[in-house]
Amino acid sequence: xxxxIQIALIDDDEAVLDSLSLYFASQKVASTGFSAAPQFLSxxxxxKRFDCIVSDVRMPGMSGIDLVRELKSRNVxxxxxxxxxxxxxxxxxxxxxxxxxxxxxxxxxESRLLASVRAAIEETRQRENADEQKDLxxxxxxxxxxxxxxxxxxxxxxSNKEIGARLDISPKTVENHRAWVxxxxxxxxxxxxxxxxxxxxxxx
Amino acid sequence: xxxxIQIALIDDDEAVLDSLSLYFASQKVASTGFSAAPQFLSxxxxxKRFDCIVSDVRMPGMSGIDLVRELKSRNVxxxxxxxxxxxxxxxxxxxxxxxxxxxxxxxxxESRLLASVRAAIEETRQRENADEQKDLxxxxxxxxxxxxxxxxxxxxxxSNKEIGARLDISPKTVENHRAWVxxxxxxxxxxxxxxxxxxxxxxx
DNA sequence: TAACACCTAGGTGAAATTACCCAAGTCGAT
DNA sequence: ATCGACTTGGGTAATTTCACCTAGGTGTTA
Numbered sequence: 143x144x145x146x147i148q149i150a151l152i153d154d155d156e157a158v159l160d161s162l163s164l165y166f167a168s169q170k171v172a173s174t175g176f177s178a179a180p181q182f183l184s185x186x187x188x189x190k191r192f193d194c195i196v197s198d199v200r201m202p203g204m205s206g207i208d209l210v211r212e213l214k215s216r217n218v219x220x221x222x223x224x225x226x227x228x229x230x231x232x233x234x235x236x237x238x239x240x241x242x243x244x245x246x247x248x249x250x251x252e253s254r255l256l257a258s259v260r261a262a263i264e265e266t267r268q269r270e271n272a273d274e275q276k277d278l279x280x281x282x283x284x285x286x287x288x289x290x291x292x293x294x295x296x297x298x299x300x301s302n303k304e305i306g307a308r309l310d311i312s313p314k315t316v317e318n319h320r321a322w323v324x325x326x327x328x329x330x331x332x333x334x335x336x337x338x339x340x341x342x343x344x345x346x
Numbered sequence: 347x348x349x350x351i352q353i354a355l356i357d358d359d360e361a362v363l364d365s366l367s368l369y370f371a372s373q374k375v376a377s378t379g380f381s382a383a384p385q386f387l388s389x390x391x392x393x394k395r396f397d398c399i400v401s402d403v404r405m406p407g408m409s410g411i412d413l414v415r416e417l418k419s420r421n422v423x424x425x426x427x428x429x430x431x432x433x434x435x436x437x438x439x440x441x442x443x444x445x446x447x448x449x450x451x452x453x454x455x456e457s458r459l460l461a462s463v464r465a466a467i468e469e470t471r472q473r474e475n476a477d478e479q480k481d482l483x484x485x486x487x488x489x490x491x492x493x494x495x496x497x498x499x500x501x502x503x504x505s506n507k508e509i510g511a512r513l514d515i516s517p518k519t520v521e522n523h524r525a526w527v528x529x530x531x532x533x534x535x536x537x538x539x540x541x542x543x544x545x546x547x548x549x550x
Numbered sequence: 551t552a553a554c555a556c557c558t559a560g561g562t563g564a565a566a567t568t569a570c571c572c573a574a575g576t577c578g579a580t
Numbered sequence: 581a582t583c584g585a586c587t588t589g590g591g592t593a594a595t596t597t598c599a600c601c602t603a604g605g606t607g608t609t610a
Contacts, residue, residue: 189511286556299537301596307393313596314559321598322556332597333503336540490586505566517566518589525568526586536567 149173149259152182152197152209153225162196165252171259179204183212192220193266194243194259199226199233207233210240219270221262225250274328274338281327282342289326292319296332297339353377353463356386356401356413357429366400369456375463383408387416396424397470398447398463403430403437411437414444423474425466429454478532478542485531486546493530496523500536501543 149166151173153159159175166173174192176182178201186192195213199206206224213220221243226233234245243262246255285293295305302320306313329335353370355377357363363379370377378396380386382405390396399417403410410428417424425447430437438449447466450459489497499509506524510517533539 189508191508191512288557297537299535299541301535303596304393304395308395311557312559314561315557317597318559319557324598331503331505333501333536333540336537337503337544340541340544492587507566515587516589518591519587521567522588525570528568 147171147193147259147263148191150182150185150192150195150197150220151175152177152179152195152201152206154178154198154201158198162252162255166256169256171256178202179206179209179212182209186218193263195220195222196255196259197222197224199224199237199245200228207237207240207242210237210242214241219266221259221266223255223258223262225255275341278338278342282339284326285323289319289323292316293323293327293335293339296320296323297336351375351397351463351467352395354386354389354396354399354401355379356381356383356399356405356410358382358402358405362402366456366459370460373460375460382406383410383413383416386413390422397467399424399426400459400463401426401428403428403441403449404432411441411444411446414441414446418445423470425463425470427459427462427466429459479545482542482546486543488530489527493523493527496520497527497531497539497543500524500527501540 149171151159151162151166153162153175154177156177159177163173163175173196174185174190176185179197180203182195182197195209197206197209204212206222206226210222210224213222222241223244223246224237224242225246225248227248234247237245243265244258246258282290291309292305295308296302300308302313302316305316309316324330324335327335327338329338353375355363355366355370357366357379358381360381363381367377367379377400378389378394380389383401384407386399386401399413401410401413408416410426410430414426414428417426426445427448427450428441428446429450429452431452438451441449447469448462450462486494495513496509499512500506504512506517506520509520513520528534528539531539531542533542
């Protein structure tokens with residue numbers, strides 16, 4: 143379960159990028175460097191995943207704070223630790239307000255940065271876990287009889303066509319019920335639905 | 347969990363069909379009648395599912411024993427209870443040998459038939475459950491590191507593309523690993539894989 | 551009566567899965 | 581050094597899912 147941590151480093155200063163990635167590597171933490179925020183965003187678009195982002199605040203083009211805003215608006219839930227060489231209180235406040243995980247002023251101890259990164263990742267994980275579990279019974283209870291019926295068959299691995307044959311309704315209708323179930327339970331795919339359904343079963 | 351039982355009734359004698367379906371209905375057991383085996387088979391082809399088949403032995407065209415053989419050759423694992431008005435020992439032996447669940451001679455008590463059907467369903471369920479559980483640890487252990495890696499990500503709900511991005515391999519390769527995992531674990535779809543993986547996790 | 555929720559089912563279009571096929575490279579063992 | 585297992589990745593095609601949409605029928609409730 144102790145999957146490796148993958149960090150995105152964003153800084154227009156190559157020297158900082160190199161130095162930080164070297165440090166992270168020495169701490170057995172994988173990192174990928176980007177010299178600008180848009181480059182990082184394009185990596186995200188290619189389904190690359192990162193557990194945490196460490197970004198400079200002041201960069202030509204898109205600033206670190208802009209990046210935070212952009213990710214929030216995309217509903218990308220990756221913690222961002224901002225660092226700066228010209229830190230001031232106002233900027234720090236603005237950064238935290240828009241949702242940055244932390245704001246560190248240079249010069250800083252590298253171990254301080256790593257600690258902040260670790261804390262941010264842990265916090266995000268716990269929040270996601272809490273979100274997933276929250277009101278699980280209530281969410282299952284909110285399903286109608288038909289929806290629960292469809293869900294149980296879907297969770298047991300039947301296709302929409304097979305479920306339709308069993309319940310004697312069209313596969314299309316099954317599809318609709320299924321979509322409702324997904325939305326109400328808050329599952330993004332069948333795998334998640336199965337996990338949540340099994341958790342619920344075990345609890346009740 | 348006490349899902350309703352669905353029975354297929356096959357007999358060329360409409361009177362028998364009506365009488366039995368009436369009895370089953372009175373016992374809160376759903377049944378569908380077919381006047382010939384091929385009609386039943388075509389319903390199966392349309393993804394209809396039955397927990398048990400109750401079929402006459404002697405019918406024009408395909409006999410009850412023929413039906414048993416046909417289903418075995420198709421690997422359809424539904425128990426079949428055969429009934430006959432002209433039962434003889436040889437036929438009974440032949441029926442059981444090819445894999446019929448039971449063989450009942452007319453005249454019979456309807457409750458006797460239902461008991462036989464229930465027993466057959468129960469036996470099949472237990473066998474299927476045992477098959478599913480058998481050597482689960484061994485099957486998971488037989489996975490290579492890469493396959494287990496792919497499996498864990500797949501089970502957590504990631505698409506092949508996302509898994510590929512994480513492991514830095516092409517989605518196509520992920521697809522191949524996934525197919526191997528499915529075969530080795532013996533899961534027919536993601537839902538089953540998730541269930542088995544969760545069972546395994548809980549046990550270990 | 552009107553609003554609302556639910557079940558039903560169809561359409562479109564994009565994305566993903568599944569099931570096959572194939573080949574090339576690595577690596578360890580016989 | 582050939583064999584087998586594993587990893588990698590490409591192709592093709594069928595099927596399925598997913599995300600939208602519309603829309604009629606039913607039943608309940610304000």
